[in-house]
Structures are given as structure tokens and as C-alpha cells.
Amino acid sequence: MPPVDSIVCVKPVPDSHYWSQLTLDAATKTLRREGIPSILNPLDKHALEEALRIKEKFGGKVTAISMAPLTAINNLKEAIAIGADEALLLSDKSFAGGDTLATSYVLSAAIKKLGRFDLIICGNKSLDAGSGQVGPEIAEFLGIAHMTHVTKLDFLGEGHIRLERALEHGYMTAEARTPILLSVIKEINIPRHIPLMRISNAAQAEVRVWTSKDLDIDSSLIGLSGSPTRVLDLFLPEMKRRGEMIDGTPETASKLLVQRLRELGVM
Amino acid sequence: MEFGFTSEQEMLRKSVREFAEAEIKPKVQHMDETAEVPRDVIEKMAKLGFMGVLVPHEFGGLGGGHVSRTIMLEEIGRVSAAMANTLQVIHLGISPIVTDGSPEQKAKWLPILARGEKLSTFGITEPVGGSDILGIQTTAKREGDEYVINGRKCFITNSHLAGVFGIVAKTGEGSKGLTAFVVQSDYPGFRPGREEHKVGLRGCNTGELIFQNCRVPKENVIGKEGDGLKIAIGAISNVGRPGITSGALGIIRSCLEEAVAYSKQRVLYGKPISELQAIQWKLTDIYMDYEASRLLTYHSAWLRDKGERCDSENAMAKFWATEGAVRCAQKTIEIFGAYGCMRELAPQRLLRDAELFLSGAGTSEVMRLLMARKALTMA
Numbered sequence: 001m002p003p004v005d006s007i008v009c010v011k012p013v014p015d016s017h018y019w020s021q022l023t024l025d026a027a028t029k030t031l032r033r034e035g036i037p038s039i040l041n042p043l044d045k046h047a048l049e050e051a052l053r054i055k056e057k058f059g060g061k062v063t064a065i066s067m068a069p070l071t072a073i074n075n076l077k078e079a080i081a082i083g084a085d086e087a088l089l090l091s092d093k094s095f096a097g098g099d100t101l102a103t104s105y106v107l108s109a110a111i112k113k114l115g116r117f118d119l120i121i122c123g124n125k126s127l128d129a130g131s132g133q134v135g136p137e138i139a140e141f142l143g144i145a146h147m148t149h150v151t152k153l154d155f156l157g158e159g160h161i162r163l164e165r166a167l168e169h170g171y172m173t174a175e176a177r178t179p180i181l182l183s184v185i186k187e188i189n190i191p192r193h194i195p196l197m198r199i200s201n202a203a204q205a206e207v208r209v210w211t212s213k214d215l216d217i218d219s220s221l222i223g224l225s226g227s228p229t230r231v232l233d234l235f236l237p238e239m240k241r242r243g244e245m246i247d248g249t250p251e252t253a254s255k256l257l258v259q260r261l262r263e264l265g266v267m
Numbered sequence: 268m269e270f271g272f273t274s275e276q277e278m279l280r281k282s283v284r285e286f287a288e289a290e291i292k293p294k295v296q297h298m299d300e301t302a303e304v305p306r307d308v309i310e311k312m313a314k315l316g317f318m319g320v321l322v323p324h325e326f327g328g329l330g331g332g333h334v335s336r337t338i339m340l341e342e343i344g345r346v347s348a349a350m351a352n353t354l355q356v357i358h359l360g361i362s363p364i365v366t367d368g369s370p371e372q373k374a375k376w377l378p379i380l381a382r383g384e385k386l387s388t389f390g391i392t393e394p395v396g397g398s399d400i401l402g403i404q405t406t407a408k409r410e411g412d413e414y415v416i417n418g419r420k421c422f423i424t425n426s427h428l429a430g431v432f433g434i435v436a437k438t439g440e441g442s443k444g445l446t447a448f449v450v451q452s453d454y455p456g457f458r459p460g461r462e463e464h465k466v467g468l469r470g471c472n473t474g475e476l477i478f479q480n481c482r483v484p485k486e487n488v489i490g491k492e493g494d495g496l497k498i499a500i501g502a503i504s505n506v507g508r509p510g511i512t513s514g515a516l517g518i519i520r521s522c523l524e525e526a527v528a529y530s531k532q533r534v535l536y537g538k539p540i541s542e543l544q545a546i547q548w549k550l551t552d553i554y555m556d557y558e559a560s561r562l563l564t565y566h567s568a569w570l571r572d573k574g575e576r577c578d579s580e581n582a583m584a585k586f587w588a589t590e591g592a593v594r595c596a597q598k599t600i601e602i603f604g605a606y607g608c609m610r611e612l613a614p615q616r617l618l619r620d621a622e623l624f625l626s627g628a629g630t631s632e633v634m635r636l637l638m639a640r641k642a643l644t645m646a
Binding site: 039074077078081193194195196197199200202203204 | 273274275277278279281282283285286289290311314315316317320329331
């Protein structure tokens with residue numbers, strides 16, 4: 001088996017410990033993230049772990065890549081501390097506000113520029129937006145195959161993989177050829193903790209930053225203006241308690257209760 | 268003046284916090300109920316490099332310094348003071364070899380200690396006392412190329428876990444009459460004695476070290492014969508005491524988080540109790556103790572990393588953080604009401620753990636004595 005080169009897509013997301021401090025910006029219809037510490041999206045750590053296990057078995061290089069504001073340099077350094085060989089940040093004001101299509105367009109342009117790879121591994125979805133679309137869209141832009149909800153990955157030979165993916169009521173086993181994009185779910189592995197020995201080097205590691213100028217992209221397809229998705233409204237669901245008394249004998253009361261629950265759409 | 272942490276230190280904090288939440292937190296209740304030592308957690312910490320934080324790179328350690336160690340112990344103490352104490356005493360046991368060991372001792376023991384293949388401790392305290400170091404009665408008599416050690420150490424953390432550890436024994440009289448040795452648990456004549464049953468820090472092993480004609484090669488003397496007092500005081504002041512302080516800081520942090528979260532969620536008279544001024548005062552008292560302890564603790568660690576003497580600062584931090592931990596745990600229990608006294612919830616454990624930190628590495632009275640020495644130079 002020759003070495004396997006993997007690209008792992010990672011996303012900084014708001015740390016769930018601080019979710020109670022998150023607020024919505026009604027004007028821009030976005031989450032206010034300022035001041036909320038970010039963490040690597042949890043499923044992306046499973047993606048990185050899988051890439052590292054493959055590297056430890058067959059050799060090769062693991063590159064972590066993210067499209068995010070410049071503060072994500074620290075998240076990418078964490079990816080290096082966990083074990084990635086190098087990291088690339090795509091950061092430019094013009095990328096801001098991009099939906100999944102605009103984001104995957106930029107990521108795929110950067111991956112094209114990076115050159116040869118065997119696998120792209122993503123977390124199946126992000127903790128914050130959770131669309132699960134960016135992975136498959138990158139694959140479409142690159143014209144390669146993809147599989148989502150991957151729970152197991154084995155190499156049968158050079159460029160030949162067998163994988164298992166979770167379906168709603170079971171599992172599917174499939175074989176595929178590389179290069180391929182895989183989105184993984186948490187069943188695939190248990191991510192490692194950061195070996196403390198790697199922290200010192202990772203903190204000093206260079207994270208490459210590419211802007212729109214470094215990429216061969218159509219500027220009408222990036223950022224908020226290049227996004228076909230329009231967020232019409234963003235609001236917190238209102239939680240209210242309300243009591244309602246139902247009188248009568250147990251028989252009539254239970255009938256009335258069922259009728260009322262049907263009216264409310266609960267049953 | 269610079270009050271921030273470096274990005275490297277921030278990454279260390281985050282990594283240790285994630286480890287503590289994922290690997291230690293699920294064991295805390297079981298440890299408290301059974302006092303079992305979670306050996307698997309210790310092995311995982313060893314593999315990730317936790318034991319070697321003060322060991323130089325060339326011997327396989329992190330070469331991380333005292334601020335890094337404080338970050339590590341605060342984060343572990345936030346989840347389990349028992350695990351913080353286990354780890355900090357491992358660092359304590361290693362430190363005399365780092366500071367005063369011969370090149371041969373360093374080459375022989377530091378790599379295995381940094382990797383956690385052998386755990387460590389440092390034995391000073393005896394049934395007659397701990398802070399009165401000159402009063403210890405364990406003897407080491409030179410016989411040819413060996414010393415023969417006889418005596419008993421008590422209240423020693425990691426007594427039954429340690430494979431390579433330091434002890435201090437009498438080789439003469441007076442302040443030059445003590446000598447520090449490296450002992451391996453497989454030396455004939457050594458055995459761990461009774462295991463203590465403590466009310467707090469349960470899951471952290473404490474017990475006796477018994478030496479009955481235990482033969483130790485003369486090459487195991489740390490520094491020179493007669494250096495024992497200096498080495499013991501240095502290790503306790505610069506490593507043992509700040510280790511307990513950092514664990515106590517973790518307890519205070521835990522009190523703050525527990526008390527704030529509970530008071531926001533507990534509804535009385537139609538609103539969360541966090542909106543009641545009586546509760547807010549308790550919360551701010553805990554918050555003040557956290558910030559004050561934090562500044563004292565990290566300041567003394569920072570002084571130590573600069574190579575400055577900071578015995579008084581270490582004593583002040585230890586005094587404030589350990590007494591603060593007891594105060595804060597009591598206030599957390601008060602905020603929780605009866606729930607605070609239930610074994611299933613954290614506050615009562617935090618109080619029991621905090622009580623154990625009061626006497627370790629010197630009581631508050633001894634801390635006052637140490638501070639007085641510096642206070643008296645102020646005019």
C-alpha cells in the first residue's frame with residue numbers, strides 16, 4: 001500500500017459551554033459570535049482522527065483546511081497539536097456570509113490548488129448550522145464521489161476502499177475508488193486527546209492563510225452576495241406553559257383530552 | 268506588566284480541560300464512593316505527558332515550567348481534586364531529581380518518571396509530624412557502598428502507587444543531619460504500610476512507607492549527604508505547596524461554576540434564586556476568592572519560572588486558596604440548601620476535598636509563619 005494523503009475539513013464552532021451567552025442579530029439574521037470562544041466542530045475531530053489512523057497505518061500527509069475568520073488560526077493550530085501535518089486557512093472579508101454552496105465552492109477551489117490527494121474527510125455536519133451539505137458540495141465541485149454518514153473505513157488495496165455507512169434503519173457496506181470525499185459520524189472512532197508534547201510546536205507552527213487572490217474563483221459566487229440561500233427570519237422559539245382543565249367522568253374527559261391533543265397536532 | 272496567557276498556555280488549558288471532562292469526570296462519583304484509584308486514568312495521563320511537565324525536554328519531559336503546571340492542576344482540580352493531588356505529588360517526587368539529582372540519577376530515572384512508567388512521591392512526614400522536619404526519626408546508616416534505612420513515613424500521597432520516590436532520613440544531627448535519597452519500591456526492606464481512609468480526596472491514595480533495613484545504594488543520595496533539609500524545603504515550597512494551591516484553585520473554580528449554574532436554574536418565589544441579592548452576595552464572595560486565589564497562585568508560579576525566590580508568595584497563595592476553597596465550598600452548600608449535602612451532588616464533596624488541602628504541605632499557621640518572615644522586612 002502506498003501512502004495515503006488526506007485533507008480534513010474543519011470548522012470552528014461556538015463552544016457549547018457558552019451557548020447560553022449566544023444572541024441573535026435580528027438585522028443581519030446571524031448568530032452574534034463575538035466573545036464566544038470557538039472549538040473545533042466535534043465531528044471534525046472524528047474526521048481528523050480517521051485521517052491520522054490511516055496515516056499511522058500507511059504513511060502519508062494530513063492537511064487540515066478551514067474557511068473562517070483569522071481567529072481560526074488557533075483552531076487550526078489545535079488540529080496540528082492533535083496530529084495534522086499542516087494547516088491551511090482560507091480567510092477573506094469577501095468570503096463572509098457565504099452559505100453552504102459559496103463555502104464549498106471556495107474550499108473546493110483551494111483543494112484543487114493544493115493538488116493531489118486520496119481522501120477528503122469531513123465531519124458529517126457542524127454543531128452550529130448542521131446542514132451537512134458542505135462535504136457533498138465540495139465533492140460535486142471537484143467531480144469526485146462522496147459518501148456521507150460513514151461509520152467504518154478500510155483499505156482493500158491501492159485506491160480501493162470499503163466503507164460502512166449508517167442509514168436510517170441499518171447500515172450499508174459499499175466499495176469505492178479514491179479520490180473520494182467521506183463525511184463521518186461519531187460512531188467511526190474515538191478521537192485522541194492532544195498529546196501535551198505536541199502543544200509547544202503546534203503553538204509555534206505556521207498556519208498558511210490564503211485569501212481570494214490566492215484562488216482561481218469567480219467573485220460572483222462567493223460570500224453573502226454569491227449565496228443563493230436567503231435567511232428570511234431568525235428567532236428564538238417562545239416557550240410558554242399553559243394549563244387547561246378538562247371536566248367530566250374519566251371516560252368523557254379522556255375522549256375530550258384525545259380530541260384536544262388532535263386539534264393541537266400533538267397526536 | 269502582562270497578565271495574559273500565551274497561546275501555547277491557552278492550548279494547554281483547553282487540552283487538559285477536555286481530557287479532564289472526558290476521562291476523569293465520569294469516574295468522580297465512583298472514586299468518591301469507593302476511594303478506588305482510577306489507574307486507567309493515571310495511565311492515560313502518563314501517555315499524554317502529564318507527569319513530565321517539570322522534566323526538561325532532554326529527559327523526555329515537557330519542560331513546561333510552573334505556570335504550565337498550575338494550569339494543568341487547576342483544570343484537573345476543577346473536575347477532581349483527588350486526581351490533581353495524585354498528579355501534583357508525582358511532580359513533587361520527581362522535582363528533587365530535576366533540581367539536585369546527579370547526571371547519572373537524571374539519566375536513570377527522569378525518562379521513566381516523565382513517561383509515567385513509574386509513579387512517584389516524596390516522603391517527609393512521619394507520625395511525629397510533617398512541618399517539624401528536623402524532628403523526623405527515620406535513620407539512614409552508611410554501611411559500605413549502601414545506606415541502611417529504618418523508619419516509617421505516614422500520610423504519604425501515592426504511597427502504594429509510587430515505584431521511584433524520594434525520602435528524607437537522618438544521617439546525623441541538626442540542620443545538616445538530614446539526607447535525601449531516591450528509593451525504588453522493589454528494594455528489599457521497603458514496603459508500603461497501611462492505607463488511610465480519608466473523608467476527602469477519595470480516589471487519591473494515601474498511606475505509610477515502611478523501611479526495615481532497606482538497603483539503598485550510596486549513588487541514590489540526592490545532592491550530598493546533609494543536603495536533605497534544603498532539598499525537602501525547596502521541593503515542598505516550590506512544588507508541593509503550589510501543587511496543593513492549584514488543586515484548591517480548581518475546587519474554587521468548581522464551586523463558582525456549580526453555584527452559578529444551580530442558582531440560575533433553581534426557581535423559588537417565581538424566579539431563579541440568582542436574582543435574589545442574598546444569593547448574589549454569596550456568589551460574588553466565591554468569585555472574589557477565585558480571582559484573588561488565581562492572581563496569587565499564577566503570580567507565584569510566574570516568579571518561580573523566572574527563577575526568583577518566592578517562599579512567602581507560595582505560602583500566601585496556599586493560605587488564601589486552601590482557606591478560600593473551604594469557604595467557597597461552604598457557600599456553595601448554602602446556595603444549594605439541602606441538596607448541597609446530598610452525596611450525589613458535588614458541593615459536599617468539594618468541602619470534604621477542600622478540608623484535606625488545609626493541612627497538606629503545611630497548615631495555615633505554618634503559612635503565616637513563612638509570610639511573617641517577609642512581612643517583617645517591610646519596614
